[in-house]
Amino acid sequence: MKIEQHHIQDSNNKNLKTHQDNFDFLSNNLTKKGVNVNTLIKKLQDFQVAIPSWALGAGGTRFGRFSFYGEPSNLEQKIQDIGIIHSLTQTAGAVSLHIPWDIPEDYNAIKELAGSLDIKFDAVNSNTFQDQANAKESYKYGSLSNTSEAVRQQAIQHNLDVINIGNKLGSKSLTVWLADGSCFPGQNNFQTALQNTENSLKDIYKGLPNDWSMLIEYKPYEPNFYSTVIQDWGTSFMLANACGDKAYSLVDLGHHLPNSNIEQIVSILMSKGKLGGFHFNDSKYGDDDLTVGSIKPYALFLIFNELVYGMKNNPQNPDLAWMIDASHNVKDPLEDLIQSLEAIQEAYAKALLIDQDELKSAQLNNDVVKCQEILQDAYRTDVRPLLEKARIENGGALSPINAYRSLDVRNGLIKERGKNTVATGL
Ligand code: LRH
Ligand code: MN
Numbered sequence: 001m002k003i004e005q006h007h008i009q010d011s012n013n014k015n016l017k018t019h020q021d022n023f024d025f026l027s028n029n030l031t032k033k034g035v036n037v038n039t040l041i042k043k044l045q046d047f048q049v050a051i052p053s054w055a056l057g058a059g060g061t062r063f064g065r066f067s068f069y070g071e072p073s074n075l076e077q078k079i080q081d082i083g084i085i086h087s088l089t090q091t092a093g094a095v096s097l098h099i100p101w102d103i104p105e106d107y108n109a110i111k112e113l114a115g116s117l118d119i120k121f122d123a124v125n126s127n128t129f130q131d132q133a134n135a136k137e138s139y140k141y142g143s144l145s146n147t148s149e150a151v152r153q154q155a156i157q158h159n160l161d162v163i164n165i166g167n168k169l170g171s172k173s174l175t176v177w178l179a180d181g182s183c184f185p186g187q188n189n190f191q192t193a194l195q196n197t198e199n200s201l202k203d204i205y206k207g208l209p210n211d212w213s214m215l216i217e218y219k220p221y222e223p224n225f226y227s228t229v230i231q232d233w234g235t236s237f238m239l240a241n242a243c244g245d246k247a248y249s250l251v252d253l254g255h256h257l258p259n260s261n262i263e264q265i266v267s268i269l270m271s272k273g274k275l276g277g278f279h280f281n282d283s284k285y286g287d288d289d290l291t292v293g294s295i296k297p298y299a300l301f302l303i304f305n306e307l308v309y310g311m312k313n314n315p316q317n318p319d320l321a322w323m324i325d326a327s328h329n330v331k332d333p334l335e336d337l338i339q340s341l342e343a344i345q346e347a348y349a350k351a352l353l354i355d356q357d358e359l360k361s362a363q364l365n366n367d368v369v370k371c372q373e374i375l376q377d378a379y380r381t382d383v384r385p386l387l388e389k390a391r392i393e394n395g396g397a398l399s400p401i402n403a404y405r406s407l408d409v410r411n412g413l414i415k416e417r418g419k420n421t422v423a424t425g426l
């Protein structure tokens with residue numbers, strides 16, 4: 001199923017007048033405040049977020065999984081689904097593959113398909129948290145940190161294979177997330193586990209092409225519930241420094257203990273030039289992988305404030321690999337992703353509205369009230385007409401969710417693929 005331009009135009013035409021009125025009102029107000037609306041719209045248009053290949057089927061928990069039917073059953077169909085999201089939102093111009101869940105069979109065909117849908121291949125993700133069929137060694141007690149040299153070698157080789165796969169597709173970064181850790185006190189020697197991990201990462205790093213980066217993701221717990229080897233940003237930062245200039249930390253919003261100040265982490269990593277990637281989601285308790293902005297939209301805005309500041313003031317930090325890492329059990333996965341993309345763009349637009357010079361002078365005057373007013377004035381602005389304008393100028397939908405529903409996309413997919421599809425992955 002492919003969404004044609006005229007489908008989108010037809011659905012836009014119904015609400016174009018209301019959009020234009022809302023846009024004019026907002027644009028006038030912002031211009032009076034000194035905001036360059038065109039520059040802002042261009043920034044929104046340039047901000048593209050990768051969709052992970054594992055988020056296109058209905059997610060599950062270990063208690064069950066409920067299908068929405070018509071889900072993709074191979075990589076080609078997954079890329080087609082991203083094409084649908086991208087044509088409506090104009091924000092999902094990249095895919096992030098998880099290997100071995102999504103190894104391309106025909107590289108040229110996959111590249112051609114992605115190219116025709118304006119989709120790039122972003123970071124490739126390795127997987128040493130599950131045993132693969134016919135694997136010689138088991139990751140039951142860890143991968144890059146394992147006490148067994150043979151297991152570590154297998155995990156290192158897997159990462160090198162993933163780089164090779166990504167290279168054929170045009171990816172430029174490898175994301176490493178390890179489940180390694182321990183479930184009970186005494187099970188692991190913390191120092192040995194960390195040292196083994198550092199040595200293994202250095203071996204992978206040696207195989208990294210010059211124009212690639214290695215992104216090291218951290219997470220405090222799960223699936224190990226007593227200790228995790230790369231538990232926090234400090235450990236990730238330490239390992240990235242040990243590997244070299246092309247290694248960076250990756251922040252996944254769900255990978256923090258409750259009430260962590262994620263915006264401060266983002267800010268410090270950027271000031272050190274070591275924030276390489278970002279996984280968006282939201283959570284109430286842990287790594288819940290809920291729709292971005294569904295629980296703590298103000299926290300997301302504060303994080304974007306630091307990202308915007310860092311992107312402007314920290315040339316030592318590279319361009320970031322942005323990805324949504326969310327999938328849910330009770331929503332149509334494509335609608336879920338559309339909502340996440342909207343929340344990301346909204347938080348970004350609001351952060352761009354913050355008058356950084358005014359904020360700086362209020363900070364220098366220790367005018368705490370003014371500082372808060374500046375942030376909250378931006379946060380309280382309804383920026384949706386800006387998002388709409390950015391989208392429709394690029395051929396996207398005024399309201400991606402409404403268009404998705406009025407075009408009856410899910411039923412179209414069910415007709416095409418049938419009811420019994422099973423997505424691979426989590
Ligand atoms: C781990 C994680 C990591 C994995 C993905 C499936 O919790 O965030 O990024 O690759 O989920
Ligand atoms: Mn993640």
Ligand code: MN
Nearest residue numbers: 252254287325
């Ligand atoms: Mn996660």
